Structures are given as structure tokens and as C-alpha cells.
Amino acid sequence: MKKYFSFFRLRLITGLQYRTAALAGMTTQFFWGFMEIMVFHAFYEADPTAYPMTMEATASYVWLQQAFLAFFGAWMFEGEIFDTINNGNLAYELCRPIHIYDMWFVRSVALRLSRALLRCIPILVVAVFLPKSYGLGLPASHYAFMWFLITLMLGLLVMVSLNMLVYVTSLFTISGDGLRILFCSVVEFFSGQIIPLPFFPEKVQRLLELNPFASMGNVPFRIYSGNLAGQEMTRAIVIQVFWLLSLIALGRVIGAGGERKAIIQGG
Amino acid sequence: MRERQLYRADDNMKFNGKRFCDVKNVVSDGERKEICIMKKQKVSGLRLYIHYLSIIFRSAMQYKVSFLLMALGQFLVSFSVFLGVYFMFQRFSNVKGFTYSEVLLCFSIMLMEFSLAEIWARGFDTFPSMIRQGTFDRVLLRPRNEVLQVLGSKFELVRIGKVLQALVMFVYGMTHVEVRWTAAKVLTVVFMLIGGIGLFTGLFMIYAALSFFTLEGLEFMNLFTDGAREYGKYPFGVYGKRMLQLTTFVIPYALVQHYPLLYILDRRDNPFYIFLPLLALWFMIPSYGLWHYGVRKYKSSGS
Numbered sequence: 001m002k003k004y005f006s007f008f009r010l011r012l013i014t015g016l017q018y019r020t021a022a023l024a025g026m027t028t029q030f031f032w033g034f035m036e037i038m039v040f041h042a043f044y045e046a047d048p049t050a051y052p053m054t055m056e057a058t059a060s061y062v063w064l065q066q067a068f069l070a071f072f073g074a075w076m077f078e079g080e081i082f083d084t085i086n087n088g089n090l091a092y093e094l095c096r097p098i099h100i101y102d103m104w105f106v107r108s109v110a111l112r113l114s115r116a117l118l119r120c121i122p123i124l125v126v127a128v129f130l131p132k133s134y135g136l137g138l139p140a141s142h143y144a145f146m147w148f149l150i151t152l153m154l155g156l157l158v159m160v161s162l163n164m165l166v167y168v169t170s171l172f173t174i175s176g177d178g179l180r181i182l183f184c185s186v187v188e189f190f191s192g193q194i195i196p197l198p199f200f201p202e203k204v205q206r207l208l209e210l211n212p213f214a215s216m217g218n219v220p221f222r223i224y225s226g227n228l229a230g231q232e233m234t235r236a237i238v239i240q241v242f243w244l245l246s247l248i249a250l251g252r253v254i255g256a257g258g259e260r261k262a263i264i265q266g267g
Numbered sequence: 268m269r270e271r272q273l274y275r276a277d278d279n280m281k282f283n284g285k286r287f288c289d290v291k292n293v294v295s296d297g298e299r300k301e302i303c304i305m306k307k308q309k310v311s312g313l314r315l316y317i318h319y320l321s322i323i324f325r326s327a328m329q330y331k332v333s334f335l336l337m338a339l340g341q342f343l344v345s346f347s348v349f350l351g352v353y354f355m356f357q358r359f360s361n362v363k364g365f366t367y368s369e370v371l372l373c374f375s376i377m378l379m380e381f382s383l384a385e386i387w388a389r390g391f392d393t394f395p396s397m398i399r400q401g402t403f404d405r406v407l408l409r410p411r412n413e414v415l416q417v418l419g420s421k422f423e424l425v426r427i428g429k430v431l432q433a434l435v436m437f438v439y440g441m442t443h444v445e446v447r448w449t450a451a452k453v454l455t456v457v458f459m460l461i462g463g464i465g466l467f468t469g470l471f472m473i474y475a476a477l478s479f480f481t482l483e484g485l486e487f488m489n490l491f492t493d494g495a496r497e498y499g500k501y502p503f504g505v506y507g508k509r510m511l512q513l514t515t516f517v518i519p520y521a522l523v524q525h526y527p528l529l530y531i532l533d534r535r536d537n538p539f540y541i542f543l544p545l546l547a548l549w550f551m552i553p554s555y556g557l558w559h560y561g562v563r564k565y566k567s568s569g570s
Contacts, residue, residue: 045363
């Protein structure tokens, strides 16, 4: 356990070094968030009755999404892991008395955590002070806030376990570029990063809520503003835990097979 | 979608180390030929550029399956954005008076402008790595215009997937919009494409020029390229008056998008609007100025 913790710590500290990059990223995200909210406002003006969430909840959703971008961005792979597979350094990893799946898992969590830690607070602070319905509202209640934090972490773990599926399947193929692009667009779309899930037609939404992609940003961001509460919230959390466990199990099975089949490249 | 700011699909493609090397080999082969050609001192810039393209094209065609898969990937990336628009309009009938097919028309033209610019100006987009690796020194050593060489260093045909997606949307939007298509309107679309490609090329050039000073690609520039494509799917008038002014006078996106669109949709009938997109080409002047300044200030890095 200790060795995995030190991998975690190492990656976290490395990640925290890129402060200028974080500043540039934050500015960008801030503008993106703002543009996004303008679009939602335009639609809101067109027909407020057709709006599935309150405008405040939507604005909060957008800002949380921007702040915790590093948690749920599907495109954020760890290049080093693919490099390891491609250049044959995988051999060293296999020599170590550690489990590859676990090590890559903690490293990915640490990477995402470090990026989010640097970026989220300034974005959230600025967003709180924006005018109502443009800015980040306060959480619906203490209770909601507590569940927001818990499901945020669960969501992060689900995201990483999905990422892990891509890593372990790369053990079988050398070039997974096509697969990776496909993965990114699917995740972006089905997890509600392009438009929040409540904006889909109701039947589609019901269906989407069952898939693992909805167990990421969708759950915490909607709990925060009270859009997801009561029984529906409990249901969403159960689904989250279910997917987390099954994805990890699946990833480990594929990973174990991959370790046996993996070809060491390079020389 | 906002995340495209960090994620450029191609970053993921770098891992394909093998392919990279091969491409290099082919290019250096071509360079040998190019040197031979240049000795004769008769080749025009255009022919040289076409020669560059044929090298790149031939090397890409060595990996046909990979090419097709990546083009498909490009198609899917923008397809999910389209689905987002589609589902929004399942719920809302219009946004600031623009209907679904009108927005599609706007989105498709913007996407086409962007993707075509991205295909041919990709060399500027990946320019920071050229600076870092010091390969720009080689460019400067050759007796040819450096813009031509940078443009000729990359030509990403896989992005044709995005253009294809834009074409499909354009045809849908065009046939469903309730306007009569006249020669003047077709001309407006052509001008929009020309102006838009010029504008985005200018932006890519600024991105490249900035890396002369920072050595590092600046993430916030994505806001003006990928961001503009993403949010330009709705006419900029949707974002309110202030944003419209900004996108008219500072970075003239609205000139290649909002205003000519109003003409196409019969909301304005002043023929001045037809030529407005060409005005956006002025943006290339300061872009080139900055680039030129950067080249003169350039100090080599890397080995």
C-alpha cells in the first residue's frame, strides 16, 4: 500500500509544478465557461418554459464543470503510459514488485487531482462573485454539499477506471489513436459535457443516466444545485458505485490478460 | 466541448513513434529532391509548395487504414458537437430568432472555414515544436520564403473528416432554410469561406509567432481558434451586443459569420454585406507583421 501511496505523492507533486500552465489554462477555462453561459442564456430567453433546470443551476453546472475540468476531461490521458508501452520500458514496469493496474490507477488519480487543485479554487472564487444566474450559486444545502464532495470523488474514480480501460487495451495494440479519439467523443457526449443531461429529451435522458459516463460529472454537479435530490440522488449514487466496481473489475481482468500478451517494443 | 482547448486530437497521435520516424525519412528524401530542383533555380514557390504537398500526401498514403480511421475520428469529434445542437433544438424552437436549420448553416460554414484553415495552416499550429526542436534553423538556412516552408511542413488531410461533416450539415441547412438561393448568396458563401480561412490562418500565424517569444505554445490562444469554432456555431449576435462589437472590430469573426449570414437569410438586403467577409482578410496584415517581427527576433533554441 505504501508504495502505491508514494507513486501517488510523486505524481501529485510533479503535477503541482506547472503553475504558469495552470494560470493560462484557468484564464482560458474562464472564458469558455462564460461563453457557454451566454449560449444557455440565449436559449433561456427564447423559451424559459422549456428549460429543464433553473438558470442558476445551469450556470453553477457550467462553472463546476470548468473548475473540475481536470477531473472529467476524457482527453486527459497520461502520455507517459502510452510511451512506456510503445518504447518497451514496460519491461521495467513488469519487473517491479507492483501491480501495473494499481500503479497506473493511482498515478492517473494523482495527475487529475493535482491539475484540478491548481485550477479549481480561483475559478470558483471568481464565479461566486458574478451576478446571479451568470455565476456560481451557493450549494442547495449542507447536506447537498456533503454529497457533492462524495460523488465528486466517486466520479473521479469512475473517470480514471474508464481511462484505465483504454490503457490496458493498449497493451494489446501498438497504435490506439483511432480508439482514443472515439473514446473521447463518446465520453464527452454521453457524460453531459457538451450539453447537460437534463437538456436531452426525457426518454434519452433516462437511458443515458444508466450508462457509466453519466456517473461522472453529471451526478455531483447536479447534486450541488439541488437539481438531483432525494430518491433520484440515491439511485444515481448506487449506479455510480456499481459502475466503479465493475469497471475496475473489468480493467483488472483485461490488464491481467494484457500483461501476459504484451509485446515489448523497441530495443 | 470546452475541453478541446487542451485536447487537440493530434496530441494523441504523437505516441505513434514509428510512424513519425517514417514520415521524417520520406520528407528528407523529398528534401534531397527539393535541393536538386532548387539547384536548377527555376521552381516557382507554388510548384515547390505543391511538391511539398505531394510528399506529405504520399507518406500519409503509406498508412491507408490509419488515415481512414483518423479521418473517421475527426468526423466523430465534430459530430458529437452537432448532436448537442440537435438536442438543444429538440427542446427549443429558436435561439435569438435563429432556427435550427439557420444555426446549422452558420455552424457548417464556420466549421468548414476552420477545418480548411487547419488543414493547410497546420504547420503554424505545430510551430512551437519546430522552435523547441531547433528545426526552424534549417528552414532559415534554405533560400526560400519561410512562410512557404512552414506551410509546406504539414498538411493534415485527415481533417477532411471534419470538412465532410460540415458539408453534410451545410447541405441539410441549405435545403431546409426558407430562402431562395441566388447567385449573390452563393457568392456570399464563397466569400465567407475565403474570409474565414484567411482569418483563421492569421490566428494560427499569431499563435506561431508568439512562440518565438515564449518557446511554448500558449494555451489561451486556443480560445481564439478552437473556441471561436466551438462558439461560432451560433451567430455571434446570440451572445449580445458587446460580444458582437468585439467580434466585429477586434477579431472579425462576425464579418465572416454573423453579417453575411443575415444577408443570406434575407434579414438584410444591402449588397455591401456580400463583400463584408473579404474585409476580414485585413486581419492577416497584423498577423504577418507579428510573424515577421518574430522571425527577426528569433534566437535558436534546441539542438
